Amino acid sequence: MNAPTRSFSRRLLLSRSAAVAGASSAGLLLPQIVRAQGSKVRVGFMLPYTGTYAQLGVAIENGVRMAIAEKGGKLGGREIEWFKVDDESEPSKGVENANKLVQRDKVDILIGTVHSGVQMGIQKVARDSGVLSIIPNAGVLAATRALCAPNVFRTSFSNSQPTMALGKPMMDKGLKKAVWITWKYAAGDEAFEGFKDSYTKAGGTIVKELGLPFPNVEFQALLTEIASLKPDAVACFFAGAAAAKFMKDYAAAGLQGKIPLYGSGFLTEGVLQAAGPAAEGVYSTLHYADSLDTPRNKQFRTAYAGQFKLQPDVYAVQGYDSGQLLVQGLAAVKGDMSNKAALYKALETTVIDSPRGKWSMSKAHNPVQDIYLRVVEKGDNKVLGVAAKALADSGTGCKL
Numbered sequence: 007m008n009a010p011t012r013s014f015s016r017r018l019l020l021s022r023s024a025a026v027a028g029a030s031s032a033g034l035l036l037p038q039i040v041r042a043q044g045s046k047v048r049v050g051f052m053l054p055y056t057g058t059y060a061q062l063g064v065a066i067e068n069g070v071r072m073a074i075a076e077k078g079g080k081l082g083g084r085e086i087e088w089f090k091v092d093d094e095s096e097p098s099k100g101v102e103n104a105n106k107l108v109q110r111d112k113v114d115i116l117i118g119t120v121h122s123g124v125q126m127g128i129q130k131v132a133r134d135s136g137v138l139s140i141i142p143n144a145g146v147l148a149a150t151r152a153l154c155a156p157n158v159f160r161t162s163f164s165n166s167q168p169t170m171a172l173g174k175p176m177m178d179k180g181l182k183k184a185v186w187i188t189w190k191y192a193a194g195d196e197a198f199e200g201f202k203d204s205y206t207k208a209g210g211t212i213v214k215e216l217g218l219p220f221p222n223v224e225f226q227a228l229l230t231e232i233a234s235l236k237p238d239a240v241a242c243f244f245a246g247a248a249a250a251k252f253m254k255d256y257a258a259a260g261l262q263g264k265i266p267l268y269g270s271g272f273l274t275e276g277v278l279q280a281a282g283p284a285a286e287g288v289y290s291t292l293h294y295a296d297s298l299d300t301p302r303n304k305q306f307r308t309a310y311a312g313q314f315k316l317q318p319d320v321y322a323v324q325g326y327d328s329g330q331l332l333v334q335g336l337a338a339v340k341g342d343m344s345n346k347a348a349l350y351k352a353l354e355t356t357v358i359d360s361p362r363g364k365w366s367m368s369k370a371h372n373p374v375q376d377i378y379l380r381v382v383e384k385g386d387n388k389v390l391g392v393a394a395k396a397l398a399d400s401g402t403g404c405k406l
């Protein structure tokens with residue numbers, strides 16, 4: 007919704023409330039008007055619409071809207087009023103932006119976001135305000151560990167989940183010495199935790215950890231260092247537009263085909279066209295793959311491509327599942343969000359029939375899901391198999 011409409015509707019609301027106050031003292035009108043005003047569910051998107059993660063934000067919003075539209079465009083029988091804030095993947099504005107939705111727009115549901123640092127701001131606002139918050143991407147561990155909350159549900163992954171499945175396939179190929187490279191912020195550092203755990207447990211050695219600040223894309227010096235270290239493999243976390251650049255620079259540095267490149271699967275999501283031949287042969291682990299051969303995935307992909315003239319990726323799936331979760335949760339309480347115990351119970355126990363495969367919520371409100379091993383072949387993320395079955399995050403420290 008744009009700003010003029012919003013301020014118009016707020017003015018209207020204020021003048022109506024003044025009228026209501028007068029009328030109610032005369033014992034008139036109040037119940038009808040209050041019920042009418044409360045009838046729409048206010049849903050706010052806090053997502054990146056600019057910067058390296060912009061296309062991720064758009065895919066998530068598309069997915070949410072599509073899932074809800076498929077079920078009639080309402081939540082628990084109530085119409086929806088949408089709100090949007092561009093969080094720019096800027097952690098320093100996280101709290102302020104979340105409050106634009108929670109305090110200014112008075113949303114009932116906040117859907118956001120992509121970037122783990124920004125998520126920490128949303129988490130604070132969600133915990134302080136009690137607003138229902140759905141995390142459609144950001145994997146920051148604290149959100150479903152030490153800072154978990156009854157009103158916060160994640161439909162995506164925890165940062166260490168995809169890489170918990172990465173170490174073994176590398177060792178199975180005899181790649182015993184690896185360099186790790188990432189952006190130095192929570193998503194990269196926590197993806198490293200999963201990689202380190204799985205790779206060292208399988209017997210691998212991490213010879214060097216390399217990093218650069220988010221959203222920096224000056225990879226050259228680091229690639230030169232990798233060439234001189236000559237590891238058996240490289241493993242990484244990058245995502246969004248920068249991931250395509252990383253793969254192109256890797257190939258241009260002469261490393262493609264010489265030192266196998268592995269990644270947390272975000273590396274090849276939504277960027278295969280942009281990366282072109284540089285993505286060929288990249289192995290990764292993730293809770294989704296385009297080529298999953300199930301009727302559910304095919305139906306989703308056809309519908310999404312038809313509607314948005316874009317191929318869906320993991321972000322679209324996570325948005326779609328956020329929409330599905332809300333449809334099912336609000337249906338269970340017939341749209342009555344004041345019945346929090348029943349609403350949270352429904353959100354906790356519902357099974358999501360996702361394009362990625364069926365998944366359920368852990369006690370800490372994070373998906374328990376299969377992780378797939380994929381390889382890029384002819385511009386497609388081809389599934390090689392399930393690398394980890396029904397993988398749950400540890401949920402360590404969460405007291406719900």
Ligand code: PHB
Pocket residue numbers: 120121122123143144145146165193244245246272
């Ligand atoms: C994150 O910041 O948590 C994040 C961002 C993009 C991804 C995955 C994780 O693809």
